Amino acid sequence: SLIVGLDVCGIDLILEDISQSLKSQKGGVIEVNAGPGIRMHHYPVKGTPRDVGGAIVDSMFREKSDGRIPVISVTGTNGKTTVTRLLDHVFLSIGMKTGMTTTNGIYINGNLVSDGDTTGPVSARTVLSDPTVDIAILETARGGIIRRGLGYDWSDVGIITNIHADHIGQDGIESIDDILRIKSLVAERVRPGGTIILNADTPELVQFAREKLDITSRTLVYFSLNDRSKVIDEHVNAGGSAYVLKGNDIVLKSPMGEEIIISALEIPMTLGGTASFHIANAMTTLAACDALKMSRDQSLRGLCSFLHHENNKGRTNLYKVGRGHVLVDYGHNPDALIAIGSMTKKWNVSKRTGVITTPGDRSDDMIRMSGIAAALVFDKVIVREDTDLRERAPGEVAGILCEAVNNEKRSIECIIARDPIESLKLSVDQMEAGELVIYFYESFDETIKALSEMGAVETSFTTLIYDFTKDNYLTEVSYQ
Numbered sequence: 001s002l003i004v005g006l007d008v009c010g011i012d013l014i015l016e017d018i019s020q021s022l023k024s025q026k027g028g029v030i031e032v033n034a035g036p037g038i039r040m041h042h043y044p045v046k047g048t049p050r051d052v053g054g055a056i057v058d059s060m061f062r063e064k065s066d067g068r069i070p071v072i073s074v075t076g077t078n079g080k081t082t083v084t085r086l087l088d089h090v091f092l093s094i095g096m097k098t099g100m101t102t103t104n105g106i107y108i109n110g111n112l113v114s115d116g117d118t119t120g121p122v123s124a125r126t127v128l129s130d131p132t133v134d135i136a137i138l139e140t141a142r143g144g145i146i147r148r149g150l151g152y153d154w155s156d157v158g159i160i161t162n163i164h165a166d167h168i169g170q171d172g173i174e175s176i177d178d179i180l181r182i183k184s185l186v187a188e189r190v191r192p193g194g195t196i197i198l199n200a201d202t203p204e205l206v207q208f209a210r211e212k213l214d215i216t217s218r219t220l221v222y223f224s225l226n227d228r229s230k231v232i233d234e235h236v237n238a239g240g241s242a243y244v245l246k247g248n249d250i251v252l253k254s255p256m257g258e259e260i261i262i263s264a265l266e267i268p269m270t271l272g273g274t275a276s277f278h279i280a281n282a283m284t285t286l287a288a289c290d291a292l293k294m295s296r297d298q299s300l301r302g303l304c305s306f307l308h309h310e311n312n313k314g315r316t317n318l319y320k321v322g323r324g325h326v327l328v329d330y331g332h333n334p335d336a337l338i339a340i341g342s343m344t345k346k347w348n349v350s351k352r353t354g355v356i357t358t359p360g361d362r363s364d365d366m367i368r369m370s371g372i373a374a375a376l377v378f379d380k381v382i383v384r385e386d387t388d389l390r391e392r393a394p395g396e397v398a399g400i401l402c403e404a405v406n407n408e409k410r411s412i413e414c415i416i417a418r419d420p421i422e423s424l425k426l427s428v429d430q431m432e433a434g435e436l437v438i439y440f441y442e443s444f445d446e447t448i449k450a451l452s453e454m455g456a457v458e459t460s461f462t463t464l465i466y467d468f469t470k471d472n473y474l475t476e477v478s479y480q
Contacts, residue, residue, distance in 0.1 A: 007131055008056055010036025060131070069133060070292055071152055075140045075186040076161030076199075077179070078336050079281050082315050083161055084139040086269070086285045089311050090302030094294070096134045099127030103141070104314070104444075108133065120144025121151025128152060135292075142173075142182050154191035157291045159284055160184070162199045164335035168366045180204050184212070192217040195291035197284055200224040200231045200242065219291070223283040225276055227251065243283035248273055250283055261286060262300055269306050272465040274346040275316065277339045309458050314444040316340075318464070321456035322428045324349070324435035325464065328447060331440050332359060333366075334373040340438055341377020347464040350434035354378035355423050357440065360390035360397050367397055371404025378438070381405050381414045384423035386442045394418070421450045428454055436464070 010033035016025045041052040061067050074084045081103050088100040092110055100107040101123040106114040108130055114123070119141035127136045128151075140150060163180050173179060187196045187208075196215065198205045200222040209220060220240055224232050227246040232253060235242055241254040245264065252259045264273045267282050282303055289299035308317055317328045331340050337356065344352050354377070358370045374381050383398045383405075398416045405414040417423040420442050427437040441447040 006032075006034055007060070008036070009033060069128075069135055070157075071128075071136045071138065071155040072157040072159065072288055072292075073138045073140045073150070073152070073155040073186045073189075074159045074161070075142075075145075075183045076159070077164040077166050077333065078331070078339065079161040079277060079284075080139050080141070080159075081330075082269075082278070082312055083159060083281050083284050084137055085312055086281060086303070086306055087137045087288055089306050090285060090289060090294070090299055091135055091137070093302040093305060094298050097132050098135055098137060099130055099133035100137045100139075101127055102139045117141075121148045124151030140186055142179065145182050145185055150185065150189060152189075154189055154194070155186070156191060156194045157197065157288050158186045158188075158190040158194070159197045159288060160187055160199065160202075160205055161280070161284060162202045162335075163204045164202075164333060165366060165369060166333040166335075166362075168363050176204060180208060184208055187213060190218055195219045195221060195287070197221045197223065197287045197291070199280065199284075200229055200235070201226060201280075206231050221287045221291070223280060223287060225280060227253075243287055245276075245279055245283070250279070250286070252286075261296070262303075267303055267306075269303075269308065269312070269316075271316065271343070271461045274465050275343045277343070278316070314441070316343075318459055318461055319451055319456040320459040321451060321454050322431045323433045324431045324437065325459070326424075326428065326437045326439055326451060326456060328439050328441055328444070328451075330444075332357070332370075334369040337370060337373040337440075338377060341373070344436055344438060345377065347436065347461075349436040349464060351379045351432055351436070352377070353380040353382060353427055353431075353435060353437045355382045355384055355427050355437060355439045356401065357384050357386055357420075357442075358397060358401060359386060360388075360392035364400060367400045368404040371401040372408045374401070375405045375408035375412055379412065381412060382423050382427050383414065383416045383418075384420050385418040387420065421446060424450055425454070 012030040013022065013027060014030055015022065015027035038052045041050045043049060072087055074080045084100060084102050088098050091098050097109045101118045103117045103119055105112050105116060106118045106123050106126055119139045121144050124138050127133060160183055163176060163183065165176055168174065190196050196218055198209055200206060201224050222232055222235055222242040224242065225245045227244040232242045232244055236253045236255060239255055241252060244251050244253055248263050248265050250261045250264055252261055264270045264279045269278045270282065285303060286299055314328065314330050319326045329340055331337055354374050356370065356374050358367045383401045385398050395418060398418050402414045402416055405412055417426045424439055424447065431437060
């Protein structure tokens with residue numbers, strides 16, 4: 001039935017002896033019926049009645065099963081795609097058949113079945129309607145929630161990675177509070193007995209949890225990059241648990257004490273511990289795996305086998321090209337620029353050039369905030385524009401960004417090269433020895449094609465994140 005795409009079908013055979021196996025004699029399939037009749041089996045003219053209807057129902061629903069599968073819903077401003085992909089990878093690694101929705105498409109058991117931004121309710125229902133899926137891992141974005149809701153009734157695990165300023169100016173969104181009001185639906189729709197995972201470093205989420213979230217029948221787990229967080233201490237003292245970063249170690253705090261889970265330096269996606277935001281993503285994933293009773297060995301094996309180029313395309317992917325390197329990422333809001341820029345300040349590079357833009361449907365203030373963020377973390381800025389200007393005039397977004405960069409720090413060179421690919425080529429043409437270009441793309445496929453034409457090759461971060469002269473990791477920079 002899987003070959004022809006049917007859950008139930010009737011197969012007509014021609015055989016020499018119907019009482020014998022098809023493999024033991026000559027014969028074959030005449031036809032496959034998509035709508036087979038079962039009445040004849042229940043009420044045969046001759047022979048023994050057979051409960052075919054019951055057998056069909058039993059094959060679809062295990063004994064005492066309600067037909068549901070575990071559902072993990074992931075939302076937030078930044079990091080939700082990576083967390084979704086990471087969870088999918090971990091559950092695939094233990095042999096579960098996964099269904100995943102992301103900004104890059106719908107994946108069933110690791111295979112792309114629908115391309116595009118598929119983070120809305122229709123995509124969620126596509127995954128939940130597939131009978132082969134053992135667990136649904138759903139990236140749940142703002143747009144789909146506003147327009148058509150969640151696409152599921154309850155989840156088993158609800159994750160909010162963080163809440164930052166983004167999408168202000170879209171769909172009536174005027175503030176971070178508006179963003180929280182939309183995304184908090186993911187936490188509110190966790191079933192009784194389920195687990196809610198929140199970022200304790202986001203004040204808005206902490207306030208939401210304290211004032212509006214019903215946790216009387218659900219488990220709240222926090223994660224934080226600050227092991228001295230008062231929020232964490234209060235939560236643990238009240239009987240809760242939390243993942244924190246203590247030195248280089250990811251630690252589980254609970255009323256039972258502190259348990260060192262793993263050094264962040266051992267997890268490839270943290271880039272030698274320099275990517276604080278990926279450490280947060282790792283903690284989030286561990287909390288979700290714990291919530292669904294995965295063994296620690298299984299979750300850590302999955303976590304440590306997750307690699308950027310193979311498993312997280314378009315997110316912190318590094319290429320050797322020209323006289324330096326190009327880092328490709330999807331960041332498109334101020335906090336994403338700060339996070340990536342702060343990470344690269346720990347790397348062994350001579351210069352950092354950010355090729356940035358902001359979608360045109362953001363407010364002028366949001367665009368200016370991105371320009372200010374770029375000025376804070378990059379040595380040079382090249383401003384491009386998306387192909388889809390979203391009702392902005394050509395050059396309008398670029399002008400606002402470059403003006404904001406110059407107003408924040410006049411010593412930084414800011415160049416406007418509006419075309420996405422031409423801005424990438426310009427950054428490589430002007431590259432100095434040892435320079436790192438951080439390119440925030442619009443189309444990943446077009447970006448990779450352009451890099452390939454320039455002779456770029458995928459590479460590891462080893463030479464950039466390790467200071468061989470000091471034989472030690474470079475000094476930490478606080479995550480903003």
